[in-house]
Amino acid sequence: QKEVEQNSGPLSVPEGAIASLNCTYSDRGSQSFFWYRQYSGKSPELIMFIYSNGDKEDGRFTAQLNKASQYVSLLIRDSQPSDSATYLCAVNMDSNYQLIWGAGTKLIIKP
């Protein structure tokens, strides 16, 4: 069974602090990893993707991938109330066209 696991939260973080979201996956052969943000009542939108081990930074967001430990994380620096949303982790586990999705972590940024 191919699985992607996320802590459902809610994760509560003070405004201005760093929010850390984690995701683990079951298939060691996974190739690409995506973080999506979903506001309540809206569709998921891509924040970042990462393919290689290490860190990838884009503005306030940093994705970290560790294939040996089979986890991927998302750091949000200088958290803003507008970052309050559910964050979905998705993984391409083999060469087919499907993404396997985690259930999402609800993030709440407290002013």
Place this chain on the structure above:
Amino acid sequence: NAGVTQTPKFQVLKTGQSMTLQCAQDMNHNSMYWYRQDPGMGLRLIYYSASEGTTDKGEVPNGYNVSRLNKREFSLRLESAAPSQTSVYFCASRKGTVTDTQYFGPGTRLTVL
């Protein structure tokens, strides 16, 4: 570019009724997907189409059928709706390779009474 569009946005059905959810993309993507999302749960794949002319079952295909009408359009049909199919349905598309991003439509909120 409109991206991925879905119709309708909202729908209420009675048990046993049928309906078709429409999805279209204007990004010249090869792959298209239908997901459902239930409260507190992640996205579950119903069907997907890796390319024009092909369709495959996902995780939860029972009670649904799909048609890849052409490269742009991918429809989802509920032949005999059941209350368990009450959900939000998202269509997505992707250029086609494993490194490509999926782009989502705005969703259809379906209630089956």
